[in-house]
Amino acid sequence: MIAAVSPLSPPKHTAVFIHTTNPFSFPLHSGADPAKMDWIRKTMNFRCFNKRTDSKVLKVEVESGGEDFMDAAVAEARVSPQHLVIMVNGIIGSSADWRYAADQFVKKLPDKxxxxxxxxxxxxxxxxxxxxxxxxxxxxxxxxxxxxxEVRKISFVAHSLGGLVARYAIARLYENLPKSALSNLTENSLDEEHTSSMHCLEQPCEARIAGLEPVNFITFATPHLGSRGNKQLPILCGLPFLERRASQTAHLIVGRTGKHLFLTDNDNGIPLLLQMVNDSDGLRFISALRAFKRRVVYANANYDHIVGWGTSSIRRQNELPKSNLLVTDNKYPHIVYVERERGDHNSDKKTLVVGKQTTDLEEEMIKGLTQVPWERVDVSFHKSKQRYIAHNTIQVKSYWLNSDGADVVFHMIDNFLL
Structure with a gap:
């Protein structure tokens, strides 16, 4: 594997096993013979009839922050999954917000x-x-x-504000490496000095995020276009007076994040969210998104009082599906509309130049973000008792409060590209 190369310097990283039915502390390695995999499947099939299904998941707390989750049987067989999934929480959240989804991921794709x-x-x-x-x-x-x-691939799954944070992070982690380097260099042979001297002027290159192959970039109820006006913060009921006041006072409640969400920051003369829809010399925001094989947005079509349908699905108001197009899927009852990958066919595919005096920030952001195609999945909890907390239900933040969103999580996992 090629080590991640970045101007960032990560802290020393250690792990402590804190939850498993079979405690152990040995290193994992990639690859597994058929006999081991057969043992894993038999073990998991047996556990399907065991009421204590929570014992299947091994949680590893890491020194640098966060928690790793893997299947205990897979870990015990010394099988190392090669696809890393990073889950990012939203505002005033924590890693616990993704507990249910993380468990389902591990149970459905234990060795992957x-x-x-x-x-x-x-x-x-x-x-x-x-x-x-x-x-x-x-x-x-x-x-x-x-x-x-041992990991070779990387995907991101983020909720609410976490989607914007993930978009910024992947721009920091983006690299464009020569294919020859990817195929010939070993995991220990690529140091910072060597990488800084490599370039892609005379040979094909491949995009990498933190040195890994990017696969899925998925967001749930993320305000990609910010929260400024145009009913993007539904709790304000679209009233211009309230929307103006919210823009003026958001920073008093949620600090710099409020300025970014309402596009009132001007540290560099241009709001940060507007900068994040194009590549710049320092950060390649669109190139990083384009590097992923899939980009998916899950959006609440109604009852989300925090993030509007348009901003979470990266659509103009007149592009939102009409009510007569919304259908119910028996397998995923709260998935009401799926729009396969589509960019903005009306905009120039070349990188857009965003002017400082733009009059329609939302339109500029839509044009910038749709330079790459997106899958859009619309969700509705209008028949659910949990509809008034749809913003959290869409990710099953707490199972006993948001259990109706389980089918949305399953839809994500069933369509996850490995």
């Missing part, structure tokens, strides 16, 4: 994926702003990758 629930941005740390949070997440990801040299 390793789940890391990020903890570097929790509680009031989510008030520090998208950029600082993104820097912390990038540091944490690098620490995980260095501690798990």
């Amino acid at each position: 994926i390793l789940v890391h629930r990020s903890e570097c941005n929790h509680s009031k740390l989510t008030f520090d702003g998208v950029d600082l949070m993104g820097d912390r997440l990038a540091e944490e990801v690098l620490a995980v990758v260095r501690h798990r040299p």
Whole structure:
């Protein structure tokens, strides 16, 4: 494996096993013979009839922050999943917000994926702003990758504000490496000095995130277009007076994050969210998104009082599906509309130049983000007793409060690209 190369310097990363029915402390290695895999399947099939299904999941607490989740039987067989899934919480959240989804991931894909629930941005740390949070997440990801040299692929799953943080982090972690380097160099032969001297002027290159192959980038109820006006913060009922007041006072409640969400920051003359829809000399925001094989947005079509349908699905108001197009799937009862990958066919596919005096920030962000195609999955809990907390139900933040969102989590896992 090629070590991640970045100007960021991750802290020393150690792990402590804190939960398993069969405690052990030996190193994992990639690859497994058929006999071991057969033993794993038999063990898991037996446990399907065991009421204590929670014993299947091994939780590893890591020194640099966050928690790794893997199947205990797979770990005991010394099989190392090669696909790393980073799960990112939203505002005033924590790694616990993704507990249910992480468990389901491990149970459904035990020998395929390793789940890391990020903890570097929790509680009031989510008030520090998208950029600082993104820097912390990038540091944490690098620490995980260095501690798990067996991983080869990486995906991100983020909720609410966490989606913006993940977009910033992947721009920090983005690299464009020559294919020859990817195929010839061993995991210990790529040091920082060597990498800095490599370039892609005369040979094909491949994009990498933290040195790994990017696969899925998935967000749930994320305000990709911010929360400014146009019913993007539904609790304000679309009233212009309230929306103006919210823009003026958000920073008093949620700090720099409020300025970023309402596009009132001007540290560099351009709001951060507007900067994040194009590549710049320092950060390749769109190139990083384009590197993923899939980009998916899950959006609440109604009853989400925190994040509007348009901003979470990256659509203009007139592009939102009409009610007569919304259908119910028996397997996923709360998935009402699925739009396969589509970019903005009306915009120039080249990188857009965003002017400082733009009059329609939302339109500029839509044009920028749709330079790459997105899958859009619309969700509705209108018949659910949990509909008024749809913002948390869509990710099953707490199973006893948000259990109706389980089918949305299963939809994500069933369509997850390995």
